[in-house]
Structures are given as structure tokens and as C-alpha cells.
Amino acid sequence: MRGTVMLIDDEAMIRQSTEQWLKMAGFEVLSFDNAEAGLAALDEQFPGIIVSDVKMPGMDGLTLMGEAQLRIPELPVILITGHGDVDMAIKAMREGAYDFIEKPFVPERLVETIHRACEKRRLMLENLRLQQNLRSQTGLDAKIIGTSPAIQRLKRELLKCAELDTNVIIYGETGTGKELVAQCLHEFSARSGNNFVPLNCGAIPEALIESELFGHEAGAFTSADKQRVGKFEYANGGTLFLDEIEIMPVNLQVKLLRALQEGVIERLGSNKPIPVDLRVVAASKVDLKTDEAFRQDLYYRLNVTQLQIPPLREREEDIVLLFEHYARHAASQHERELRRATAQDIQNLEQYNWPGNVRELRNVAIRYALDGALPVADILYPQEPMLAAEAEESTLPLAAQVANFESKVIGASLSRHQGNIKAVLEELDLPRRTLNQKMAKYGLNRADFLTGEE
Structure with missing residues (x-):
């Protein structure tokens, strides 16, 4: 079926012929000879649209539309009349009519208009269903989206790890969501009431990273014009997330190891020890155990437990699910109508290797949602500039x-x-x-x- 149509017209001959035509075109039709009867059969679960005559005894089509849209906001209503004029059409469209068609109408045009209205209604219902599903999700399922065996295994291990309150190393390729997993470790732990403090070791100049971690006193170095609390101190009682820890300079690795072993830090320019109690979650793209530039004593201090995030190409069942999630979110955020991925779009998504993992998929989904016509293939394989x-x-x-x-x-x-x-x-x-x-x-x-x- 192409959709469900509630057809309301007091003229029996027109109603019957229109009903027959719509059924031949593949629509399910609920037919009524007055607006009151149609309205009585309408409830919030109605899956279709309304096609109604305007001039009818009793309740007219415009009043029907208003009452129907009070029950089902944005319900597509197509109004038909043999008495239409420009003012009435403008009034109907302003009041929320999906379209306004005059008798005698071309059946093919009516069918096409109804088809578009049904498609809009279907997308509205699908979006509502997905939103309800997301709202009904609780706990980790609402944070980490996916149903593949690899991601389900990660969720189970993450929850166990969150309870242990030990240091953790998270391994994963670029864009797999290491910071999201670290946030979940914090949120589902006993430390969730305190700060989650992220620091990307690769994004800070080597000369500044020690100050970022441990803080400094005023005058500790040339540009230190006032005291600054470091990430370690700010994360006290909570979780410190060190992303790209493999890039951390060796001399700083020694100070990090000492802070973890003794549970105290010293700000730059101060000799006063500051006790800290926190959990450190480190993330890396490389195996720290075999990395010659990474101190093994620090590795064993951090590697009490570890989590491995699968790359997107190893969780194929989640690709379309994630794509639709990000596209839906982007469309909602920017007030755009949700685009429905075609079969070819889905095929391209599933066949792509995703070197940028979930981060790349998110960017593709956002661009797809905000561009009204660009297919997935053109986003994944952009044309190079003319040589x-x-x-x-x-x-x-x-x-x-x-x-x-x-x-x-x-x-x-x-x-x-x-x-x-x-x-x-x-x-x-x-x-x-x-x-x-x-x-x-x-x-x-x-x-x-x-x-x-x-």
C-alpha cells in the first residue's frame, strides 16, 4: 500500500469515483460522507492523511482541518472544492493545509499530491517512532548506539570496568569514539558526581603540557601572571582522560607515574604537595606495551584494565543505524525535513571502508541531511579539482x-x-x-x- 487516505465528501458520486481511483492507485481508503463522522474515526494512531471537500453541510473542510490538527499536529490535509477562490486557497494554506485542489481536478495530479502527503506522514511517524525509541532507551544504550556483537561486547565490558574504579587504557583507531567511551566509564562509575576532565596530549605544545596537567604558581615562568589549577587537581575526585597518551614526552611520563604512585602533585613553581584522588583513563591508537617510546612502568600502572573499541568496518550492522541517527539529529537541529536514504545510498554506506570511523560517518550524515539532493556516493567520493x-x-x-x-x-x-x-x-x-x-x-x-x- 502507498498509504492510507481518509476521504470526506458529501457528494456520493464524486466520493465513490475518487475512492475507486485511489484504490486502483494503491492507497487504502476510509470513506465518509460528512466531516463529523470522519473526525469521530480519527485518533492519534491514525497512520494516513485527510482529503476533504471544503463546502459540506454541518462542519466544513476548514473547520475539520483545524480540529484534526489539534488532535494530530502537522497532519497533512488536502482540501478540495468546486467553490474555491484565491482568498480561500490562501487562507487554507496559511491555516495548515498541505495543498488545495479545485474541482474538476485531474486524477493523476490528485494521486501525486496524495502520494507526497502520505510520504510526509510516513516520515513524521518514523521520526516520532525513532524519537520515542531513543527516549525509551536508558543507561548505556542511550549513549553508545549500536546492536552489533562487537559493540554489545564493548558495552558489557565497559559496565564491568566502570564498577572497578581502576585506571584504564582505551585502544581504538582515530574516530572510533574513545572520548565517548571514557565519558561513559565516568558516568557509570561511583565518581560520576565529580568532574570528567579531558586532555588531548597531542593538541598541546610540549612546553605547556606539564603546566596543563599539574598547574602553576604565579611567576613560575615568563607568561605565568597568576596561579592556575591543573587538570589533575581539577579532576580530583573524578576522572582524568588523557587522549593520545602515546605522544606524551618521556620526561613528563616520569612525573605522571610519580603522581599516580604517590597520589600527590606539585604545581610548577611550588614545593607544596597537593593530594589528589582520581581515576585516570588513557587512550591510544598504538599498543603501548610494544611502543619503545612509552615507559613500561607507566604502562603497567595504567593498564589495570583495558577496553578495545572496534573500528566501524568491524561493526557493519551499526553503519546505517548510526547514519540515520546522526542525519535525524542534524535535520532536527537545523529544522530540515528528514531525508530518507535510498537503497543505493545504503549500499554505498555499507561498502565503504570508513577510514575515519564514526567521526567520518557522522560528518557524512550531517552533510547528507543538510543538502537536499546530494547522494551519499558524491560525499564519499568527491570529485577532485580539474587537473x-x-x-x-x-x-x-x-x-x-x-x-x-x-x-x-x-x-x-x-x-x-x-x-x-x-x-x-x-x-x-x-x-x-x-x-x-x-x-x-x-x-x-x-x-x-x-x-x-x-
Whole structure:
């Protein structure tokens, strides 16, 4: 079914013929001869739209629309009348009508309008359902989104780890969400009432990182014009998150180890020990145990427990779920209508390798949600700026330019699908024989696009 339509018209012949036409077009139709009866059958769970005549005995179409939208906000209502004029149409649209169609109408136009209204209603219901699902999620499921075995395992390990109140090392590639996992460790621990303090060791100049960690007194160095509390002291009672800890200078690793062992720090320019009680969560892209630049005594002090975040390519079941979550959030935040990913969009999402992991996926979803027409493929595989050779190519005869373009399109599709001819045929919508002829014409060999495993 293409959707559900509540059809209201007091003229039996028009109502019956319209009902028959809509059913033939694939719609489920609920038919009423007056507005009061239609309104009585309307409840908050109604999945469809309303198509109503304006001029009817008793309650008219405009009043019906107002009453219906009080029960179901933004419910699409299409109004039809043989007595319409410009003022009435403007009034109807201002009051929330989805569209206004005059009799006699072209059935095809009515069907197309109804189809668009039903699609809008479906998206509204889907968005409402997803919002309700998100609101009903509690605990860790509302923080870390995913249903794949790898992410479910991570959630179980994270909750166990949160209870232990020990130092933790989180491993994961760039963009997998190491800081989010660290925040969850803090929020689900006994320290959640105190500060969560993040520090990216790779984002601070080496000369300043000691001051960032331990603070300083006024006059400790040239630009220290006043006392400053460091991250260690600010995180007292809570959690200190050290991202990219593998980049921390060796001399500072020694001071960090001493602070963890003794539970005290000293601000730069001071000899006064300051006791601290905190949990340190460190994150790294590399194995600290085998990293020659990282002190092993500090590694063992931190590595009481560890968590491994899977890359996005190892949790394929979550890709579309995460994409829809971020796209929905972006659309809501910027007051845009939610775009529905096409089958081709979903296929491109699932086949992409995601070197930037969840961070890259989030950026793709946001751009997709805010651009009204850009397909996923154009976001994942942006066209490069025209090179000098391509600029020269633009002076070639039209036939040569078309041939060059066609060769590049087929080659790019073969590359995307790693030589999978069936996928290329579906993407380019070509007959097998035509694709074979064009590949032979342009010297494109399927074997050149196969992966090593194949």
C-alpha cells in the first residue's frame, strides 16, 4: 500500500469515483460522507492523511482541518472544492493545509499530491517512532548506539570496568569514539558526581603540557601572571582522560607515574604537595606495551584494565543505524525535513571502508541531511579539482570528451565495487553485453579491480 487516505465528501458520486481511483492507485481508503463522522474515526494512531471537500453541510473542510490538527499536529490535509477562490486557497494554506485542489481536478495530479502527503506522514511517524525509541532507551544504550556483537561486547565490558574504579587504557583507531567511551566509564562509575576532565596530549605544545596537567604558581615562568589549577587537581575526585597518551614526552611520563604512585602533585613553581584522588583513563591508537617510546612502568600502572573499541568496518550492522541517527539529529537541529536514504545510498554506506570511523560517518550524515539532493556516493567520493590534463581535454571534440567521461565513470564504478560486475551493472543500469562492449572499447580489465583476496 502507498498509504492510507481518509476521504470526506458529501457528494456520493464524486466520493465513490475518487475512492475507486485511489484504490486502483494503491492507497487504502476510509470513506465518509460528512466531516463529523470522519473526525469521530480519527485518533492519534491514525497512520494516513485527510482529503476533504471544503463546502459540506454541518462542519466544513476548514473547520475539520483545524480540529484534526489539534488532535494530530502537522497532519497533512488536502482540501478540495468546486467553490474555491484565491482568498480561500490562501487562507487554507496559511491555516495548515498541505495543498488545495479545485474541482474538476485531474486524477493523476490528485494521486501525486496524495502520494507526497502520505510520504510526509510516513516520515513524521518514523521520526516520532525513532524519537520515542531513543527516549525509551536508558543507561548505556542511550549513549553508545549500536546492536552489533562487537559493540554489545564493548558495552558489557565497559559496565564491568566502570564498577572497578581502576585506571584504564582505551585502544581504538582515530574516530572510533574513545572520548565517548571514557565519558561513559565516568558516568557509570561511583565518581560520576565529580568532574570528567579531558586532555588531548597531542593538541598541546610540549612546553605547556606539564603546566596543563599539574598547574602553576604565579611567576613560575615568563607568561605565568597568576596561579592556575591543573587538570589533575581539577579532576580530583573524578576522572582524568588523557587522549593520545602515546605522544606524551618521556620526561613528563616520569612525573605522571610519580603522581599516580604517590597520589600527590606539585604545581610548577611550588614545593607544596597537593593530594589528589582520581581515576585516570588513557587512550591510544598504538599498543603501548610494544611502543619503545612509552615507559613500561607507566604502562603497567595504567593498564589495570583495558577496553578495545572496534573500528566501524568491524561493526557493519551499526553503519546505517548510526547514519540515520546522526542525519535525524542534524535535520532536527537545523529544522530540515528528514531525508530518507535510498537503497543505493545504503549500499554505498555499507561498502565503504570508513577510514575515519564514526567521526567520518557522522560528518557524512550531517552533510547528507543538510543538502537536499546530494547522494551519499558524491560525499564519499568527491570529485577532485580539474587537473591541467583535464583542462586540455576540455578542448577535444565532443565525442572524445564523452568517451573519456564514460570510461572514467565505468572505471570508478569497477573500482568502487572491486570488480563486481553484477554490482556495476546495477549501479550504472546497463545490460551485460553493453558493459562488456564498453569495457573492451576503453581497455578496462575486470582483473585490475579485484582485491588481493579475490
